[in-house]
Every structure is written in structure tokens, then in C-alpha cells.
Amino acid sequence: MARDPGARPRLLVLGAGPAQLGLLEAARARGDVHVIAVDRDPGAPGFPFADERAVLSSEDEEGIDRLARARGIDGIVSPGADWPVGIAARVAERIGLPHPLDARTGAVATSKTRQREAFAEAGVPHARAIDPRDPAVELPAVVKAPDRQGQRGLALVRSRAELEPALAAARSESRSGAVLVEQLVEGPELTVNGFSVGGRFVPLTVTDRLTAEPPAFGVALAHVWPSAHDTDEAADAARAAVEAVGIREGPSYTQVRLGVAGPVVMEVAARLGGGHDAELCEAATGVDLNGLAIEAALGRPCATVLQAGSAGIGGAAIVFLVPPVGGLLETAGVEEAEAAEGVRWVRVYRRPGHVFGELRRGADRAGAILALGASRDEALERARRAADAVRFRVDADAP
Numbered sequence: 001m002a003r004d005p006g007a008r009p010r011l012l013v014l015g016a017g018p019a020q021l022g023l024l025e026a027a028r029a030r031g032d033v034h035v036i037a038v039d040r041d042p043g044a045p046g047f048p049f050a051d052e053r054a055v056l057s058s059e060d061e062e063g064i065d066r067l068a069r070a071r072g073i074d075g076i077v078s079p080g081a082d083w084p085v086g087i088a089a090r091v092a093e094r095i096g097l098p099h100p101l102d103a104r105t106g107a108v109a110t111s112k113t114r115q116r117e118a119f120a121e122a123g124v125p126h127a128r129a130i131d132p133r134d135p136a137v138e139l140p141a142v143v144k145a146p147d148r149q150g151q152r153g154l155a156l157v158r159s160r161a162e163l164e165p166a167l168a169a170a171r172s173e174s175r176s177g178a179v180l181v182e183q184l185v186e187g188p189e190l191t192v193n194g195f196s197v198g199g200r201f202v203p204l205t206v207t208d209r210l211t212a213e214p215p216a217f218g219v220a221l222a223h224v225w226p227s228a229h230d231t232d233e234a235a236d237a238a239r240a241a242v243e244a245v246g247i248r249e250g251p252s253y254t255q256v257r258l259g260v261a262g263p264v265v266m267e268v269a270a271r272l273g274g275g276h277d278a279e280l281c282e283a284a285t286g287v288d289l290n291g292l293a294i295e296a297a298l299g300r301p302c303a304t305v306l307q308a309g310s311a312g313i314g315g316a317a318i319v320f321l322v323p324p325v326g327g328l329l330e331t332a333g334v335e336e337a338e339a340a341e342g343v344r345w346v347r348v349y350r351r352p353g354h355v356f357g358e359l360r361r362g363a364d365r366a367g368a369i370l371a372l373g374a375s376r377d378e379a380l381e382r383a384r385r386a387a388d389a390v391r392f393r394v395d396a397d398a399p
Contacts, residue, residue: 008034009074009298012067014058014088015039016046018349018365019080019274024049026278026290033294036071038064045349058084065091073097077297079290080274083147083175086110098299100250101270108245109270112146112180115245119265122244125237126265127182132167140184142217143167145174152361156184156217185266187258190227192238193277195292197302199248201239204289205281206231208376209255216359220275223318224380225284229258237263245270250296251289253277276318276347276368283344283372284316313372315379319387321348321367323356327398337369337389342382344370346390355398366392 011027013020016039024046027035037050040057047053052071056063058081068076068091076092076099078084089106092099101109108114119126130141143166145153153173155166170179189209195202208229210222227234238254245268253273255266271293272278278289295302328350337346348367350356357364369386373379 008032010034010036010071011294011297012064012071012073012076013037013046013050014064014076014078014084015081016044016050016053017041017080018045018347018363018368020046021049021347022276022279023077023079023272023290023293026288027294030291030294033298036067036073038067043351045347059087061087061090065094068097069095075099075294075298077293079272079278079293082110082269082271085269085271100296101247105246105248105270109247109268110147112144112267113178115241115267116180118244118246119241122240124240124244124265125261125263126241127185130181130183132163132179132181137163137181138183139163142182142184143170144180144182145170146178146180147175148173153179154218156214185257185259185264187260187264188229189266190229190231190234190256190258190263191223191273191277192235192252192254192256193273193281193289194235194238194242194252194254195287195289195302196242196247196249196252199243201242201247201252203231203235203238204287205277205284206234207277207280212359216361216364219359219362219364221320221322222380222383223275223277223280224376225280225316226376228376233263234258237265238268241265241268249302251278251293274362275320276370279345279370280316280318283370284313313379314374315376316370316372317376317379317383319369319371319380319383320365321369321387321390321392322359322364323350323366323392324394324396325356325358326394326396328352328354328356328392328394330393332391332393333389337386340371340382340386340389342371342373342379343386344372346386348390356392356394 016037028049036052038056086106089101153170212219254268281289371383
């Protein structure tokens with residue numbers, strides 16, 4: 001049956017978890033897009049913002065392909081999650097949809113190993129690979145599953161005794177069984193959130209990524225804008241990385257460390273950041289990065305992004321909520337936190353009954369707060385003060 005010419009375009013969103021909340025909320029607020037969201041968790045926090053929901057893994061390519069064809073979608077997007085980026089690109093290519101990425105670029109963007117090959121060929125500074133079989137291997141080092149994100153299979157190894165267990169853990173998480181071992185690049189970590197139009201990369205925000213200590217190595221506790229460091233070189237490194245991977249259209253998220261010899265690219269993703277980076281971008285610059293990702297996924301022109309605006313604020317910060325270990329009984333203090341000075345919003349990801357484990361990965365965080373201020377330090381202080389007001393009452397004996 002032919003669809004009504006005036007019907008809203010149908011957008012398939014891969015994932016409805018915390019990393020997809022911002023785009024799903026933005027799509028609902030627009031009201032001009034019919035959203036079909038998929039997630040394997042029937043209680044995913046983003047489902048209430050979708051017009052249709054499908055309890056389906058965002059990594060089930062065959063199932064997503066069938067759903068896309070059956071619902072006659074007009075666009076497909078994977079915000080905040082890496083592996084489905086490649087799935088979205090391949091499904092779009094197979095069924096003839098406009099899409100920011102072709103299948104080849106999607107494959108490179110979702111493999112840290114292939115990224116590093118592209119970086120090396122293009123001369124992009126990146127962390128040096130280490131052969132773990134070499135008895136003279138230099139430590140500390142970082143062990144990764146090259147086709148995972150969210151700190152799955154990620155470990156900081158400081159001694160030979162820690163190396164084999166870290167390799168085994170990474171191998172067990174890796175889809176391919178491959179493991180990537182890299183030198184540890186010491187220095188501040190920055191995130192460059194950008195958007196590309198016609199091959200032109202536009203850096204929108206460069207934020208400081210404040211992370212937890214091991215064993216939660218790599219887990220972000222806060223994103224703070226503007227960065228306290230020189231951002232021009234970080235933005236240039238991100239541009240080179242994005243171009244090396246082949247991203248010519250749409251959003252990108254690049255993690256950079258400022259090493260002693262200059263910026264070093266850790267990884268680039270052809271998607272929105274999964275830590276509410278797009279919402280921070282809009283608060284800081286006035287650029288609706290979630291909206292741009294929606295437009296790009298539907299094959300619409302996005303050239304207006306090249307005229308970055310200003311929200312007229314001095315600082316913005318995302319602070320993540322870290323819960324105690326145990327089964328969630330109740331969350332209190334949210335209204336108090338929302339009423340605090342400078343707080344734009346408070347998001348709590350989990351409902352009573354969810355069991356929190358020790359902080360190891362981004363998925364172990366319980367929520368986030370966005371706060372604004374006259375400076376970066378004021379914004380961060382306000383967000384942290386609001387975070388202190390949110391209390392998670394748990395049953396510490398829950399399995």
C-alpha cells in the first residue's frame with residue numbers, strides 16, 4: 001500500500017538506551033519524524049520517545065534489515081553506539097537509502113585495527129601497537145578488544161602479571177577473537193565532536209574528558225567545555241583522523257590525548273558521542289547536533305552546520321551519576337537536583353529492580369546531569385553539586 005505523501009518520514013534508530021536518549025528526545029520534540037526504535041532491553045529508557053518500538057538487538061543485522069524493509073523506512077541512524085554504525089551503513093546501501101556513510105567507511109569506522117591502518121597510511125599520530133609476545137614489551141600498556149566500545153575488554157596493564165589476564169578478558173569480549181595492545185599515552189584526554197559536510201570537517205566542541213581510575217579505566221565521569229587546553233591542535237588531529245577513516249558526511253566523535261610530543265588520536269567514531277555530547281554541544285554553541293544527525297540520516301542537506309553559532313554561555317558540563325553497588329530500590333533527590341542553579345536537566349537511566357555492579361564500564365553509570373555556568377569551572381561545580389543531591393537507595397545484598 002502506498003504511503004500518504006504527507007506522512008512523516010520514518011527513521012529507524014538503532015538503540016534506545018542512555019547513549020541514544022538525546023537523539024530520541026530531539027526527534028520527539030521536532031514532531032516531524034516518525035521514529036522506530038530498536039533495543040534488546042524492553043525497559044530501555046529511550047523507548048517512551050519512539051512512535052514504534054521493537055525489542056530487537058541493535059546488533060542483529062538480519063533482523064534490522066527485515067524490519068527496515070517491512071516498515072518502509074526513509075533513514076537509519078546509530079547514535080552513541082559503534083558496531084551498529086556499520087550495520088546502518090550496510091542496510092542503507094542494500095535497500096537503497098541515502099546515508100552519510102557507505103558500507104566500506106562503516107566497516108573501517110567500527111574496527112580499531114582498520115582505523116589504525118588508515119591512520120598509519122595517512123600519517124595521523126596515534127598510539128603505537130605493541131606485540132604482547134615480545135618479552136621486552138614496554139609497560140604500562142592498554143589492552144583492547146578492537147571491535148568493542150564502552151570499555152568492554154579494555155584494561156590498563158602495569159605489570160607482566162596483569163598482561164595475560166587482560167589479554168584473555170579482551171579476547172573473550174572481542175567479536176573476532178583479535179586483541180589490540182597499545183602503548184599508554186599519558187596526558188589529558190579531549191573529545192572533539194564534529195560534523196562533516198561534503199568532505200569538509202567542522203569541529204563544534206572540544207571538551208575535557210575526565211575519567212575514572214582503574215579498574216574503571218577509560219570510563220568518563222564528566223565532559224567539560226570549553227577545554228582547559230589548547231584545542232586547535234586537537235581539532236586538527238581529529239580532522240586528519242576523520243578524513244583518514246573516510247568520513248565525508250555526518251557526525252564524528254574523536255578521542256585525543258595530549259601527549260608530550262603533541263596530540264595523539266586514540267579513536268574516531270562515525271556517530272554522535274554516547275555521553276550526551278550532542279546535548280552539551282547545543283547548550284554550548286547553539287548548534288543542534290542531534291537534529292543534524294537526523295537530517296543526515298534522512299539524506300537531507302546539512303550545510304548550515306558550517307555556520308556554527310553561539311549560545312552565549314561561558315561553560316557547560318556533563319557529570320555522570322555513579323551509584324552504589326546493589327539492587328536499586330529508589331532514586332531520590334532528582335527534583336532537588338533539577339532545581340539547582342544552572343542545571344539544564346537531570347537524567348536517570350535505571351528503574352527500581354536494576355542491579356548496579358562495580359563501576360567498570362560506561363554502562364555501569366546510573367545517569368547524567370547537564371549544567372551551565374559563566375565559566376567551565378562554575379558549570380562543573382554546579383553539575384557536581386547537583387549530582388550530590390541525587391541519591392540511589394539500594395539493596396546491597398541483591399544478586
